[in-house]
Amino acid sequence: MRTLYLEPFAGIAGDMFIGAMIDLGLFSQGEFISAMKGLDLDDYGFSIEKGLRRGISGTDFKVEVRSGDHHDGHDHGHRHRHLSDILSILERSSLPENVKNRSERAFRMLAQAEASVHGVDLESIHFHEVGAVDSIVDVVGSFMALHxxxxxxxxxxxxxxxxxxxxxAHGVLPVPAPATARLLEGIPVISQxxxxxxxxxxxxxxxKTSVESYGSLPNGRIVATGYGLGDKDTELPNALRITLLQEEEDEKEKLPWIxxxxxVLExxxxxxxxxxxxxxxxxLFDAGAWDVFLTSIMMKKQxxxxxxxxxxxxxxERRCAEIILKNTSTIGLRCRRENRYTLRRDETMELTSLGPxxxxxAYWGDRIVKRTIEYDDLKDISERHNIPLMELRDRLTSELGVWTDEN
Structure with a gap:
């Protein structure tokens, strides 16, 4: 298993991430630039140079915007985009499907965070800094580098x-900025x-969209290390380190699940x-819990x-325990750790006669064994077209050829 281990000891930004990925040497600068030509945006280019931060050598990656649509951290006169504008750019782009899907998910997640912070609906959100060309390229480029x-x-x-x-754009605010803080919920942070x-x-x-877990360096053999450089030279080496690890597996014991x-909190x-x-x-679900359920029981004194x-x-663990203690009448709870086995999975956006x-x-090894349509999308289409859920599920399942066997 090939694992990427991120060490954002000095922070993380899109340009730092792409720089570190290029610095790893898994693909060339030319290959990355060529792959990004599929993004339907004009008037930008790349600056990719080697540099130093506190004596640490790495790759300094920058998006060079040739028009006025840019973000320099001070000038907020650039174009603002709504979520629908960015989704249209992605839809028109000839990018790998998983890059499109991850990018779309990321911008939807950002829109939800912004909407929550400002107390408005998604359609009212317009992006300031992240709506600029360089920031769109940073997000899409990060997922392209992962791909x-x-x-x-x-x-x-x-x-x-x-x-x-x-x-x-909203003035002078404490770090992390409100939407960033909302996105970081559930993620372990430090301030140094x-x-x-x-x-x-x-x-x-x-x-939020790519990291599976947080902790110390996993066991394995180090294959390569890359550094992506930040803009400012501070007392900390302003760089993001990414390490590629090969976690050794016995071929005879290679498992089709993860x-x-x-x-488990109860x-x-x-x-x-x-x-x-x-x-x-x-x-609990908003905090990132995998599952929450209720069971009827008979307690003492019947x-x-x-x-x-x-x-x-x-x-x-602590975040979810706090939610249970604050939002139920219990004065205590039990906690245990259990082994967990999951199938590898991914998500794609499919176009149907009634909308996307x-x-x-879900995969058993490299073979797809299960396909299911997202319930929230079914519910939305059901309400918009006044079609019963069971009838709609059967219709779209037949249309998409969704199956759960080995065929």
């Missing part, structure tokens, strides 16, 4: 968010070094209004009760 690297998974150490204030915005919205998006660990409740469980469950169970990553839907695929 070209062909790694099996991405792991990271805690991320340095920096401190102080940052000037943005000179006051500086060390993790940008594009950096947070890369972490082993891992999960935290609490028995017998004195809570059942209507209030929905709010607690929603908060009192009927409810067991709330939350399954989450090791990194989210997300199609989730």
């Amino acid at each position: 070209m690297a062909g790694a099996d998974r991405v792991v990271s150490s805690p991320v340095n968010v920096g401190s102080g204030t940052v000037k943005c 070094g000179d006051p500086l915005e060390r993790t940008t919205p594009t950096g947070a998006l890369i972490l 082993p891992g660990e999960a935290v 609490a028995n409740v017998d004195d809570m209004n059942p209507q209030d469980f929905a709010s607690a469950m929603e908060k 009192r009927p009760g409810t067991r709330i169970t939350c399954v989450c990553s090791l990194e989210l 839907v997300r199609l989730k695929k």
